[in-house]
Amino acid sequence: MKRLAIIATHPVQYNVPWFRRLANETGIELCVFYTWHADDQVKYDPDFQRNIAWDIPLLEGYNCRLVAPQPTVSRKTFWNLNNDISGPIEAWGPDGILVMGWNYLSHLRAMRHFSGKIPIFFRGDSTLLDHHSGCRSTLRRMLLTQVYKYVDTAFFVGKNNYDYFRKFGVGPEQLCFAPHAVDNRKFSSDGNRYEEIATDWRSSLGIGKKNIVFLFAGKLIPKKSPDLLLAAFKTFSRVRAAELVFVGQGSWEEKLRSQAHGMSNVHFLPFQNQSKMPIVYRLGDVVCLPSAGPGETWGLAINEAMACGRSVIVSDKAGCARDLVADQQTGYVHKADSQTSLLEAMQKCQNRDELVSRGKACSQFIDTWSCDAIAKQIKNRFLSAA
Structure with a gap:
């Protein structure tokens, strides 16, 4: 030994x-x-x-x-x-x-x-x-x-x-x-039950069943660029029924709430502990990590989201982008700090059947990680x- x-x-x-x-x-x-x-x-x-x-x-x-x-x-x-x-x-x-x-x-x-x-x-x-x-x-x-x-x-x-x-x-x-x-089993082992709970949670937020839901889960701080996501979403939602859910807290929370004032399709949820995260990721159809850094060395939230069967959008400043998202089978990579690039990635996420298929690909892919x-x-x- x-x-x-x-x-x-x-x-x-x-x-x-x-x-x-x-x-x-x-x-x-x-x-x-x-x-x-x-x-x-x-x-x-x-x-x-x-x-x-x-x-x-x-x-x-x-x-x-x-x-x-x-x-x-x-x-x-x-x-x-x-x-x-x-x-x-x-x-x-x-x-x-x-x-x-x-x-x-x-x-x-x-x-x-x-x-x-x-x-x-x-x-x-x-x-x-x-x-x-x-x-x-x-x-x-x-x-x-x-x-x-x-x-x-x-x-x-x-x-x-x-x-x-x-x-x-x-x-x-x-x-x-x-x-x-991450511990993939924790996020995937009871998937059907998690999906049911997430569906009920979406309904309680008033989210329409046909709406595409983009999700950000993490710290609402400058390096994560949540404001870029909100700005791109404002443009996206003018042409497609969609919702944006922020899950987390941080120094930019009030700023984001102010920028989203009057938008009923933008939702803010407080910090959620680890046992809730397999449900949280399933609130979204697409999980976004638009970080500009510095210091976004990986982005394990993307591993977690993929283990939950969710497609992803990731900035090129996130360390995981080259490994987990590079071939567009699991999601899309956008240029950091570029609202235009992020919007282009979001516009590729309008077909629900494609998102479901890509989510399944995510689950299979991340299983080896x-x-x-x-x-x-x-x-x-x-x-x-x-």
């Missing part, structure tokens, strides 16, 4: 499912070392502008330990996650470590400490989509090239992430594909190196 230590800041709803899958793989003993906090208590999210406690268990089904600084810190930065985590990890006796992000001092110290002693694996989802040239870019390249010298294997999540690792000196032989994924695939790739690479 080989021991793999994972270093992460805190329990994340997207990571925990594949942690559990990996913990159940034969030949591996897993322990996740959390460097910030290891609880599922209420936390304030500044983007949602509200306290959040996820309504799904995040600490069950795998072994984890807390190695956070004392006293605890309310918000993590590179400098304040500065405690020495190498000692507790070394005492556990790992045969390899998987680091989830280098951009905290404690994580970087651990990479440096274990370099050359045991295999170091790395997983992140950074891209070059927001890359700018100049002195800062040159310095960043020098820094990251040095950081990734500590890494034996990097698990890339998609094409944009692969390009990022290559730019900063990680060789192709060091790269292994472990897809960005799974937590099982992540776990198997990490297991195979780890056992071959340890």
Whole structure:
């Protein structure tokens, strides 16, 4: 039995499912070392502008330990996650470590400490989509090239992430594909019941059965460009009976409500917790992620929407676009910050039969982008190196 230590800041709803899958793989003993906090208590999210406690268990089904600084810190930065985590990890006796992000001092110290002693694996989802040239870019390249010298294997999540690792000196032989994924079963396993609940919810909102529904689910903040979606929808809805549903909260909520004043076909729903999301995505016929960034490294909401059998529209600044939407079988990619480009994509979504067919294609396609695939790739690479 080989021991793999994972270093992460805190329990994340997207990571925990594949942690559990990996913990159940034969030949591996897993322990996740959390460097910030290891609880599922209420936390304030500044983007949602509200306290959040996820309504799904995040600490069950795998072994984890807390190695956070004392006293605890309310918000993590590179400098304040500065405690020495190498000692507790070394005492556990790992045969390899998987680091989830280098951009905290404690994580970087651990990479440096274990370099050359045991295999170091790395997983992140950074891209070059927001890359700018100049002195800062040159310095960043020098820094990251040095950081990734500590890494034996990097698990890339998609094409944009692969390009990022290559730019900063990680060789192709060091790269292994472990897809960005969500717990597809959670979104698809009770699909018929979810569809019925979503249909009733749409009726309660006064949404006509023949109307095309565009859905935005997430933080109502500038980088997500919800205002671009609203502007494009205003034009679209002049020629086609349609509805737009915003699900979420954030700093731009009041601005959006003001811009949508008097529009009965624009609906605002508050933040919905994880257990409701399989129903939320089914409120829409098309799920939209019009983000302009910076920092939209992937967009796991698109994985979730596709697992719910929904077609998607995604901006070219979302990291997932090249992998999940590029061939137009599952949806459309629009140019970020372009209302015209977004409107053109929306205009291709007027035939309900086509949307249903594309939604089925989404479900089939995203099935291979799974937590099982992540776990198997990490297991195979780890056992071959340890």
